[in-house]
Amino acid sequence: MSTRETWNNRYAELDIAYGLEPNQFLKQELEKLTPGYLLLPGEGEGRNAIWAAKQGWRPLAFDYSVEALNKALKWSAREKVRVMYNLTDAENFRPYWKFDAIGLISFHMDRESRKAFHKKLASWLNPGGHVILECFHPEQLPRTSGGPKVEELLPDPEDLKQDFEGLTITHFAIAETELNEGPLHQGLAKVIRIVAQKD
Numbered sequence: 001m002s003t004r005e006t007w008n009n010r011y012a013e014l015d016i017a018y019g020l021e022p023n024q025f026l027k028q029e030l031e032k033l034t035p036g037y038l039l040l041p042g043e044g045e046g047r048n049a050i051w052a053a054k055q056g057w058r059p060l061a062f063d064y065s066v067e068a069l070n071k072a073l074k075w076s077a078r079e080k081v082r083v084m085y086n087l088t089d090a091e092n093f094r095p096y097w098k099f100d101a102i103g104l105i106s107f108h109m110d111r112e113s114r115k116a117f118h119k120k121l122a123s124w125l126n127p128g129g130h131v132i133l134e135c136f137h138p139e140q141l142p143r144t145s146g147g148p149k150v151e152e153l154l155p156d157p158e159d160l161k162q163d164f165e166g167l168t169i170t171h172f173a174i175a176e177t178e179l180n181e182g183p184l185h186q187g188l189a190k191v192i193r194i195v196a197q198k199d
């Protein structure tokens, strides 16, 4: 199971783990929306937040890895963009404002923690706000192109879909995608993609 310590070690060892470009699905979906407040849970080194800030979004990222936070803040300072970043685990994160979009990118938790976290998301969205999710499919387990190597962290697609039953699902797909996201996401991967909107 990945722990905070594992993530800290990973980020400390690698110059950049997930590349310098934003996740392509998140980018594609955010480009359809008017920029506003964006929440990025488990944001790691900041690639999505920094790109989004440059497009006019106001990103609030969080992660429980201090190495990730330090890298993201240094990178955003170099780029001269404003990224707010909290050091917290998902369970204890409490937002002070609402969001127009929430981007969940490769953010894997065990089923119980995931369900509890996803349940809160609708109340954190403004009316019309979107959840944009991309995560690895269970069939990704034996592949070396990225993702957790722990079965429990890879959600069943239909079960994952049910997490968002309070929202309108506008996009649901299981896709094979060629990842080129730094040393840890490289090659053909099987992912689940969801976009869900609050009424």
Ligand SMILES: C[S@@+](CC[C@H](N)C(=O)[O-])C[C@H]1O[C@@H](n2cnc3c(N)ncnc32)[C@H](O)[C@@H]1O
Binding pocket: 004, 007, 018, 023, 041, 042, 043, 044, 045, 046, 047, 048, 062, 063, 064, 065, 068, 088, 089, 090, 091, 105, 106, 107, 108, 109
């Ligand atoms: C695969 S990385 C993805 C990073 C980022 N979303 C991206 O697209 O580059 C997963 C991140 O989630 C963080 N993370 C995992 N479980 C977490 C939890 N329960 N609370 C907060 N952060 C967590 C890890 O520290 C790591 O930075």
